[in-house]
Amino acid sequence: MRGWIEKQRYILDFTLSSLLRRKVKNFGLLVLYALIVFILASMMFFTYSIKKEASLLLKDSPEIIVQKLMAGRHELFPLRHIETIKNIRGVAAVEPRLWGYYFDTHAGANYTLLVPPAGGKIGKPASKTAVVETDPHDRAAEHAGQPLFRFNDVALEPGTLIVGQGMARARHTDMGDFMPFRAFDGNILSFRIAAILSSESELVSSDLILLTEGDFRKLFGIDNDYVTDVAVSVNNPREIATVTAKISRLLPDSRPIIRDEILRTYDSIFNWRGGMMIVIFSAAVLAFVIFAWDKASGLSAGERREIGILKAVGWETSDVIQMKFWEGAAISLTAFFSGVILAYIHVFFTGSLIFEPALKGWSNLYPHFELTPFVSLEQLTTLFFLTVIPYTVATIVPIWRAATIDPDTAMRHSGE
Amino acid sequence: MILHPTVIANLLSSAIATGMVVYAAYYGGQILKFWNLQSGDELQLVLERKTYLISTILSFVFALQLLSLFLYVFTADSLTPLFVGAMCAAGTLNVNGFGYPTLLLKIVNFLLAGLWLVLNHADNLGYDYPLIRKKYWLLMFIAPFIVIETVLESAYFLNMQADVITSCCGSLFSSEKANGLGSEIAALPSQPMMWTFYATLLLTLLVGSYSYLKGKAGYLYPVLSALMFVIAIAAMISFISLYIYELPTHHCPFCIVMQEYGYIGYLLYILLFLAVVSGMGSGVLLPFRGLESLRDLLPAFISKLLFLSVSSYLVFSTLVAYEIVSSNLVM
Numbered sequence: 001m002r003g004w005i006e007k008q009r010y011i012l013d014f015t016l017s018s019l020l021r022r023k024v025k026n027f028g029l030l031v032l033y034a035l036i037v038f039i040l041a042s043m044m045f046f047t048y049s050i051k052k053e054a055s056l057l058l059k060d061s062p063e064i065i066v067q068k069l070m071a072g073r074h075e076l077f078p079l080r081h082i083e084t085i086k087n088i089r090g091v092a093a094v095e096p097r098l099w100g101y102y103f104d105t106h107a108g109a110n111y112t113l114l115v116p117p118a119g120g121k122i123g124k125p126a127s128k129t130a131v132v133e134t135d136p137h138d139r140a141a142e143h144a145g146q147p148l149f150r151f152n153d154v155a156l157e158p159g160t161l162i163v164g165q166g167m168a169r170a171r172h173t174d175m176g177d178f179m180p181f182r183a184f185d186g187n188i189l190s191f192r193i194a195a196i197l198s199s200e201s202e203l204v205s206s207d208l209i210l211l212t213e214g215d216f217r218k219l220f221g222i223d224n225d226y227v228t229d230v231a232v233s234v235n236n237p238r239e240i241a242t243v244t245a246k247i248s249r250l251l252p253d254s255r256p257i258i259r260d261e262i263l264r265t266y267d268s269i270f271n272w273r274g275g276m277m278i279v280i281f282s283a284a285v286l287a288f289v290i291f292a293w294d295k296a297s298g299l300s301a302g303e304r305r306e307i308g309i310l311k312a313v314g315w316e317t318s319d320v321i322q323m324k325f326w327e328g329a330a331i332s333l334t335a336f337f338s339g340v341i342l343a344y345i346h347v348f349f350t351g352s353l354i355f356e357p358a359l360k361g362w363s364n365l366y367p368h369f370e371l372t373p374f375v376s377l378e379q380l381t382t383l384f385f386l387t388v389i390p391y392t393v394a395t396i397v398p399i400w401r402a403a404t405i406d407p408d409t410a411m412r413h414s415g416e
Numbered sequence: 417m418i419l420h421p422t423v424i425a426n427l428l429s430s431a432i433a434t435g436m437v438v439y440a441a442y443y444g445g446q447i448l449k450f451w452n453l454q455s456g457d458e459l460q461l462v463l464e465r466k467t468y469l470i471s472t473i474l475s476f477v478f479a480l481q482l483l484s485l486f487l488y489v490f491t492a493d494s495l496t497p498l499f500v501g502a503m504c505a506a507g508t509l510n511v512n513g514f515g516y517p518t519l520l521l522k523i524v525n526f527l528l529a530g531l532w533l534v535l536n537h538a539d540n541l542g543y544d545y546p547l548i549r550k551k552y553w554l555l556m557f558i559a560p561f562i563v564i565e566t567v568l569e570s571a572y573f574l575n576m577q578a579d580v581i582t583s584c585c586g587s588l589f590s591s592e593k594a595n596g597l598g599s600e601i602a603a604l605p606s607q608p609m610m611w612t613f614y615a616t617l618l619l620t621l622l623v624g625s626y627s628y629l630k631g632k633a634g635y636l637y638p639v640l641s642a643l644m645f646v647i648a649i650a651a652m653i654s655f656i657s658l659y660i661y662e663l664p665t666h667h668c669p670f671c672i673v674m675q676e677y678g679y680i681g682y683l684l685y686i687l688l689f690l691a692v693v694s695g696m697g698s699g700v701l702l703p704f705r706g707l708e709s710l711r712d713l714l715p716a717f718i719s720k721l722l723f724l725s726v727s728s729y730l731v732f733s734t735l736v737a738y739e740i741v742s743s744n745l746v747m
Contacts, residue, residue, distance in 0.1 A: 044421055055497075260500070267497050268418070275419030317468050318540075377675075378422060378494050381487060385425035389480065393432055396476060400469040 008326075011319065015326040018306070029295055030335050036288045037339025037387050038346070039281060044383060045347040046355055047274035049374040054266045057204060058259060062095070062231035063240050065257045066247055074255075076226035081251055085232055088246050090239040096227035098216050102181065102209075107170040115213045116156065158212050160194035166206030168196050184221035191215065232256075277355075278386065285386065289394045296398035307402055308410025320403035328395055332388045340383065348373045418498065422491045423573050429484045430566040436477050440470045441559040444552040453544060467548070471536055474555070477562075478529035482689070485522045486682065488569070489670055495576075505670035514572035521565040528558045530693030531700055538701050538717060542709035550704075606655035613651040617733050620644045624695070624726035628719055638699025641725055645692035648732070652684070656736055659743040684735060691728035694721040 019026055066085065068077045077096070085094050098115040156162060161179065173179060173193055181189045197205045217224065232247070234240050244256045299307075307320055315323075346352055348371060443466045450459055492505035492515070502508045509515030532554050539547040620640045627637050653669050660672050660680065673681030698721040705714050 047421075264498055264500075271418060271420040271498075274421050275424060278421050278424055279419070317465075321468065321472055378490060381483075381490065382422045382425045385429050385483075385487065386421070389429060389432060392476065393436065396436075396473055397469065400465075400472060404465040404468060 008322070011323050012326045012330075015323050016330060019327060019330060022300075022303075025295075025300075026331065029292065030331060032288060032291065033331065033335035033387075033391065034339040034342070036285060037336050037383065038342045039284070040278065040386055041340050041343030041379075041383055042346050042352060043274060043277045043281070043355060044379050045343055045375060046352050046371070047270045047277075048376070048379055049347070049371040051267060051270045052374045053371065054270070055263055058263050058266070061259055061262070063234045063237070063259050064232040064244055064247070065229055066232055066251070067229040067255045067257070068251075069253055069255050074229075076222065077229050077254075079225050079227060081254070082230060084250050085230065085247060088243055088250070090234055090236060090243050092233045092235045095231045095233075097229055097231055098213060098222070099228050100216075100220055102219075104171075107167070109167070109170055109207065111167055111207050111209050113209045113211060113216060113219070115216045116210050156194065156210060156212055158214055159191055160211075161191045162195045162197060162210040163193055164197045164205040164208040167209065168193075181219055183219050189215070189219060285390060289390045292391050293394040293398060296395040297401065299402055303402070304405060304410045307405055308407045311405070312407040312411070317403050321399060324395075324399040324403060328392060328399070332391060336384065336388055339387075340380070344373070344375065347371065418495065418573070418576050420491075420495065422487070422494060423576075426484065426487055426491055427570060427573060429480055429487065430569050433477050433480050433484070434563050434566040436473050437555075437559050437562045440473045440477075441555055443470055444555045448549060448552050448556070451545075451548060464545075467545070470555075471540075474529070474532060474536070478526075478533055481522070481526050481529050481562075485526055486673070486685075488519065488522060489673060493670065493674065504668055504674075506668050511577075512572060512575045514568050514575065518565060518568040518572050521561065521568060525558065525561050525565055526689065527693060527696070528554075528561065530689070531697055532558060534693070534697030534721065535700060538704065538710065538714060541713040541717060542707065544709050546707045546709050547704060604650060604654045606658070609651055609654040613647055613655075616640070616644050616647050617729065620729060621726060621733075624722060624729070628722040628726060631715065631719060635699055635702060637722065637725075638696050638702075641692055641695025641729070644695075644729065645688060648688055656739065659740045659745050662743055662745040664745065680735075680739070684732060687728045687732040687735070691725045691732065694728070695725035697721050698725065 066077070066081075068075045068081070079096065082094050082096060085091060095117055097117070100113050102111045102113050103109075104111060163173070163179075168174065171179065175193055175196060177193050178190050179193060181191065183189050191211065197208065197210075211219075216222070232243070234243050240258055240260075244258055247254060247256045310320060310323075311317075346354070351371075443463075447463050447466065447470075451463060452460055489505050492508040495508050496502045496504055499508060499511055502511070509519060532551065535547055535551045535554060539545060539551055620637070620643075623637050623640055626632075627634060649669070652672075653667050657667055657669060657672060658664055660677055661668075670681075671677070672684070673679060698718045701714060701718050701721070704710055705718075707714075
């Protein structure tokens with residue numbers, strides 16, 4: 001065993017010094033290799049941490065959201081149905097929600113308007129939080145009951161608004177300014193901005209406007225007997241499926257949405273985006289593999305002579321293959337780790353400058369946010385499979401060709 | 417089809433493995449047909465060179481095979497949130513009929529591949545390619561399995577549809593419901609299973625140590641090591657997992673590879689695979705001790721394999737014993 005390790009050490013030693021002797025040739029390969037790893041790694045880090053972010057945010061959203069459907073479309077929910085849901089065994093609380101979208105022609109953006117629930121979040125009476133509907137780029141969000149933000153210590157009075165950072169930026173407004181809104185009947189309503197939401201929660205509150213129930217109904221002309229939808233909380237998570245089934249039986253024209261379904265949808269969407277990008281980049285990986293194949297098979301005269309001499313002094317074919325294996329391992333690992341480290345910096349410190357437009361989607365009120373670094377073994381293994389393994393495969397046959405050169409042919413053909 | 421990066425990695429790795437094995441098997445077939453060591457023909461020289469290529473390719477493919485076995489379980493684990501009711505890999509593998517057959521085939525292929533590498537190493541010891549035909553026959557035998565595995569794996573991933581209701585590991589591996597393969601193993605009462613496990617383990621270790629120390633390798637140990645492998649997997653489901661999870665109802669053999677349990681599962685499974693491959697490998701080599709060119713070298717290699725196998729089982733059982741003793745669960 002010891003002898004074996006010693007032998008590998010000498011071969012590795014030899015390989016590294018021979019690699020360093022051909023710096024320029026190997027450097028080009030290394031840069032390209034690292035670039036490929038960098039692109040794939042950035043993409044994976046980005047999608048995974050966004051997925052993580054979404055699941056963390058959704059964790060606190062209500063278990064079930066019930067909407068009313070009319071001809072397959074989302075409709076206002078009549079308040080009288082709330083009693084029906086409350087009577088189902090296992091339901092802890094039912095909270096009516098009022099929210100909607102408002103298109104602002106000046107900013108060219110859609111705002112999300114929301115009436116913060118009176119008693120704080122359902123089920124958790126102490127916390128002053130509310131459920132919001134955001135994420136404008138995503139269809140799944142249309143029926144998503146969603147994340148949380150905090151608005152502390154500011155009383156929301158009739159005629160005032162609390163707005164998100166993104167919309168304050170878009171309209172260049174600040175606290176105390178007035179903002180006009182065009183109501184459903186064409187009248188202009190003016191509201192004073194009482195506060196701006198903290199940037200901590202920007203991912204979910206960038207385009208958010210909070211207003212009182214009375215103002216909301218005045219703006220959109222919604223009758224007092226209706227709300228947008230209701231959030232149902234269930235104490236025992238095992239009963240969610242049963243409660244949902246009961247709701248859809250008692251209220252056939254309603255659509256209950258379970259939190260897990262939303263989570264799953266987000267997961268699928270981001271998986272799909274990540275996978276799609278990989279499929280697109282597979283062309284680049286393929287080009288790289290061809291490049292690696294070419295590099296490995298195009299031995300220079302000097303390299304051929306080197307192998308010829310090694311074999312002439314007693315190296316066996318398997319020793320040469322081992323040498324080449326170490327060479328590949330040194331290049332692969334250097335490229336892999338530098339690519340991964342660069343991608344980490346790119347995604348978590350520079351906010352993924354390059355891929356942002358493609359992966360995030362677009363919106364005029366795009367939130368500024370920093371992703372929480374999240375890297376798992378799964379991502380690294382997947383990356384390894386997508387980059388190092390194709391490279392290794394591409395070099396096996398050329399390596400074998402090089403290793404089986406006859407010493408005399410190698411030295412004779414070198415022509416130097 | 418779920419377009420998940422890890423799923424793509426899985427499919428890519430099995431496509432690569434299949435491509436390379438088929439390529440190797442093609443040249444293996446040529447070697448079987450035209451190999452003649454006495455001849456100085458050009459074809460023979462080419463074939464002799466090809467053997468290096470094939471060994472390199474297969475060492476790579478078989479290393480990939482081991483990695484992909486773990487990646488497969490890992491992927492099944494990470495897809496869990498997409499399926500209603502699935503709580504870990506056990507549920508995800510049950511999403512369609514191809515999940516478990518693929519897993520089984522992956523394990524079998526890994527064992528076969530390990531045996532091939534043992535044979536290959538022994539062949540390289542002799543100067544006149546003593547086992548060349550046997551090893552290429554074995555390759556011909558393995559190749560179709562690898563191809564089938566890829567087909568099944570692709571079918572598994574391509575037929576996956578998120579939201580299909582699957583049984584979670586709680587119901588599949590819990591002893592209450594007596595149906596399905598998983599629950600039958602779980603339903604093995606843990607006390608008798610424990611005795612079987614320890615008795616077989618003791619016997620295996622004793623026979624192995626005896627063979628190793630006396631230098632008298634026999635067929636008993638290889639058989640025992642294969643039996644031990646099966647029993648160890650059954651024991652893992654029946655009672656070892658309970659101690660690791662510290663839950664008397666959780667029988668899942670997949671969750672132990674998760675981060676929550678310190679990835680202990682990887683270590684345990686790798687030790688088991690190492691033990692069974694080297695144990696069975698020692699048996700595969702036994703008939704060739706009499707060959708002229710291997711007479712002096714083979715016994716040393718066989719006893720190395722024995723040592724590896726016995727010590728892997730020993731480390732495995734020590735780890736298991738440690739997990740059981742240090743567990744908060746008392747049964």
